[in-house]
Amino acid sequence: MSENPIEIVNLRKEYGRFTAVNDLNLTIKKNSFTGLLGPNGAGKSTTLKILTHLINATSGEAYLNGIDVTKDPKRALQDVGTVIETPEFYPYLTPRETFRYVGELIGMNREQISAETQSILEKVKMTEWQDKRLGTFSKGMRQRIALGQALLDDPRIIILDEPTSGLDPRGMAEIREVLKNLRNDSKDLTIVMSSHILPEVQDLCDRIAFINHGTLLMDDDISAFESTSGARNVIAKVDGLPTDDMISAIDSLDYVISAERLGNDISINIGSDASLRSRLYKDLAEMDMKVYSLTEEDSLEETYLNLIKESR
Amino acid sequence: MMTNDFVQIGVVAKNEIIKSVRGRKFLISTAIVFLVFLLITGLQMATNGWDDIKDIGQFMSVYFNMFPMVITLVVALLASVAIVSEFEERTALILFTRPIRRTSIFLGKILSCLIIEALLILAYYIMASIVAYVKLGTVPSDLLTSYGVSILYAFAASGIAFIISSFFKKGSVCTIISVLILVIIIPISSSMIGSDDGENWYMLDQSADTLYTCVPEYVDQYNKTAEQFKRVVDSAITILEGFTDKGLDPAKEWLTEFIQSPDYLALDDEHRESILKMFMFLNTGADGNLKVMISVLKFMSVGVLPHMDYPDVGRAALVLLAWGIVSYFVAWVRFVRREF
Numbered sequence: 001m002s003e004n005p006i007e008i009v010n011l012r013k014e015y016g017r018f019t020a021v022n023d024l025n026l027t028i029k030k031n032s033f034t035g036l037l038g039p040n041g042a043g044k045s046t047t048l049k050i051l052t053h054l055i056n057a058t059s060g061e062a063y064l065n066g067i068d069v070t071k072d073p074k075r076a077l078q079d080v081g082t083v084i085e086t087p088e089f090y091p092y093l094t095p096r097e098t099f100r101y102v103g104e105l106i107g108m109n110r111e112q113i114s115a116e117t118q119s120i121l122e123k124v125k126m127t128e129w130q131d132k133r134l135g136t137f138s139k140g141m142r143q144r145i146a147l148g149q150a151l152l153d154d155p156r157i158i159i160l161d162e163p164t165s166g167l168d169p170r171g172m173a174e175i176r177e178v179l180k181n182l183r184n185d186s187k188d189l190t191i192v193m194s195s196h197i198l199p200e201v202q203d204l205c206d207r208i209a210f211i212n213h214g215t216l217l218m219d220d221d222i223s224a225f226e227s228t229s230g231a232r233n234v235i236a237k238v239d240g241l242p243t244d245d246m247i248s249a250i251d252s253l254d255y256v257i258s259a260e261r262l263g264n265d266i267s268i269n270i271g272s273d274a275s276l277r278s279r280l281y282k283d284l285a286e287m288d289m290k291v292y293s294l295t296e297e298d299s300l301e302e303t304y305l306n307l308i309k310e311s312r
Numbered sequence: 313m314m315t316n317d318f319v320q321i322g323v324v325a326k327n328e329i330i331k332s333v334r335g336r337k338f339l340i341s342t343a344i345v346f347l348v349f350l351l352i353t354g355l356q357m358a359t360n361g362w363d364d365i366k367d368i369g370q371f372m373s374v375y376f377n378m379f380p381m382v383i384t385l386v387v388a389l390l391a392s393v394a395i396v397s398e399f400e401e402r403t404a405l406i407l408f409t410r411p412i413r414r415t416s417i418f419l420g421k422i423l424s425c426l427i428i429e430a431l432l433i434l435a436y437y438i439m440a441s442i443v444a445y446v447k448l449g450t451v452p453s454d455l456l457t458s459y460g461v462s463i464l465y466a467f468a469a470s471g472i473a474f475i476i477s478s479f480f481k482k483g484s485v486c487t488i489i490s491v492l493i494l495v496i497i498i499p500i501s502s503s504m505i506g507s508d509d510g511e512n513w514y515m516l517d518q519s520a521d522t523l524y525t526c527v528p529e530y531v532d533q534y535n536k537t538a539e540q541f542k543r544v545v546d547s548a549i550t551i552l553e554g555f556t557d558k559g560l561d562p563a564k565e566w567l568t569e570f571i572q573s574p575d576y577l578a579l580d581d582e583h584r585e586s587i588l589k590m591f592m593f594l595n596t597g598a599d600g601n602l603k604v605m606i607s608v609l610k611f612m613s614v615g616v617l618p619h620m621d622y623p624d625v626g627r628a629a630l631v632l633l634a635w636g637i638v639s640y641f642v643a644w645v646r647f648v649r650r651e652f
Contacts (some may be wrong), residue, residue, distance in 0.1 A: 049651075049652065052408075052409040053408065053409060054404070054405070054408055054409060054652040055649065055651040055652060056651065072415075073411070074314065074411045074412060074413055075314060075411065076315060076411075077411040077418060078411045079408060079411065080409075082405075082407060082409040082413075084405045085402075085405060086402070087402055087405030087406045088401050088402040088405070088406075089405050090331045090403055090407065091333055092330070092331050092334035093327070093330065093331065093334075094395060097327075097330070101323065101327045102406065102410065104319075104323040104410075105315065105320055105323050105324075105407075105410050105412055106315060106411060107315035108317075149406060156599070239568075252609075265565070271569070294483070308642075
């Protein structure tokens with residue numbers, strides 16, 4: 001097999017007549033942080049569960065570090081950390097005992113476990129809770145422990161299935177921060193994360209794989225996704241209501257493709273050149289439009305919705 | 313480097329033990345074992361039973377007749393959730409995604425269940441041994457055989473609980489079904505098979521009873537009691553048979569003739585009335601009911617306390633081992649294929 005840390009070949013999973021994963025082919029590049037996107041029922045979780053040996057594939061292959069997990073899961077999962085959905089822990093164990101359990105299972109010795117436990121608990125900001133039983137923890141705390149146990153023994157692959165699902169905004173931010181640090185600090189680490197939250201994917205990932213109906217629709221760098229929709233729409237908020245004069249004045253700027261009223265705001269299409277945003281800001285200020293906010297419409301969301309529409 | 317399967321089995325077993333010992337079900341199981349012992353001892357002390365414990369036969373009858381049920385309850389509480397809890401409580405998402413064979417997880421769970429069950433059973437045997445020492449002045453060596461049978465029964469019953477645990481989705485359902493199967497369904501099936509002189513030695517409950525029938529003095533004492541009971545019932549049968557039509561026919565014939573004779577007419581009114589009453593009673597006697605009563609007694613004489621042979625402990629041990637191995641195999645087949 002190739003050097004790609006994750007390689008999925010003609011993977012298929014059927015539940016009776018329903019095909020959850022439909023001959024999926026996907027390659028995850030080394031040291032990338034790939035966001036697995038797709039609507040509910042697209043086959044993201046099923047794919048990740050096959051990769052982590054929670055369910056069996058109907059046919060096809062799924063290689064982790066060159067070893068087919070459908071044939072030899074024990075060897076394939078050797079260098080992999082996972083957080084699938086919101087896992088639960090044995091409520092009568094403490095974080096330290098949980099890490100020791102997982103550490104012993106993957107063959108770490110006592111010294112390694114205890115050293116890594118300390119550094120990981122610091123990373124996920126759970127040091128002061130290390131000796132409390134997990135049964136008393138909030139969902140956010142449990143998810144940080146879940147992420148922590150996935151980091152034991154410094155795996156080269158981390159698989160995350162909606163790691164911030166069900167968390168409050170603070171919990172989400174904390175998990176994101178840990179993931180961001182992980183991405184920035186680790187040299188040899190490939191992360192795959194499924195998520196529904198597009199800003200989260202934009203914030204963390206450098207690549208996106210888009211799946212629907214169990215098939216890969218697009219797999220590229222995140223910038224390619226953002227520019228797929230072509231034009232960038234900028235939303236200008238002004239004091240009071242936008243007048244027709246304002247809109248025609250903006251429309252007359254040579255680089256503006258179109259300007260129109262959007263509720264109480266003005267939607268301005270400036271094409272795909274990102275550098276034009278600062279020029280527009282300057283021109284609007286000179287025209288004394290009393291603009292107090294300029295935001296860009298989410299192009300990833302647009303691409304996402306277009307892809308879903310096309311694949312129907 | 314991949315971790316050795318045996319090491320992983322040990323790691324799973326160790327953590328399962330830690331997890332179990334801190335759980336509520338372990339607390340309840342321990343309470344059952346100790347309460348049963350205290351209840352039996354208390355009741356014996358409060359009645360004449362305590363003084364009646366004069367030999368090992370009586371001792372086994374008092375302390376171990378109910379023990380298969382205690383083991384069953386402990387097993388139903390501890391083993392019935394061993395597998396289902398991983399799915400129900402979503403802990404499988406951590407454990408199963410690790411580089412470990414499902415078979416290792418399975419074996420680790422069996423090992424931990426057996427260790428905990430063996431320790432709880434041992435606690436009961438130690439307490440019972442103290443009583444034996446106090447009452448009999450010695451700890452009978454047969455208790456060791458009995459302990460071995462108890463462990464094998466726990467092994468087999470846990471196997472059945474594992475099957476249930478690997479098929480169902482809720483832990484509480486698994487516990488209830490395990491109790492139903494082990495306490496009601498298997499014993500009823502066993503007695504139905506055995507009722508018509510059928511062989512039922514291969515049934516789980518029959519082999520479990522070997523944990524007290526393995527003591528010869530228990531069997532002797534049981535047979536003595538059974539013979540006494542049979543004698544009482546048999547004499548009741550003889551007495552009642554005297555009152556059936558067959559037994560009373562000569563008396564009825566004689567009375568019919570007597571009533572028609574001048575001797576009867578010569579009697580005073582009081583005597584005539586008494587003889588007439590006896591005549592009517594004999595003619596309208598509850599012959600049908602008597603026959604039913606006699607057949608019930610005959611059934612009791614043979615069936616309620618049938619003669620007990622000394623059990624074949626080796627065969628019982630093999631039966632328990634076979635029940636366990638087959639059950640664990642079925643549970644394993646399901647467990648390794650079960651998807652989250």
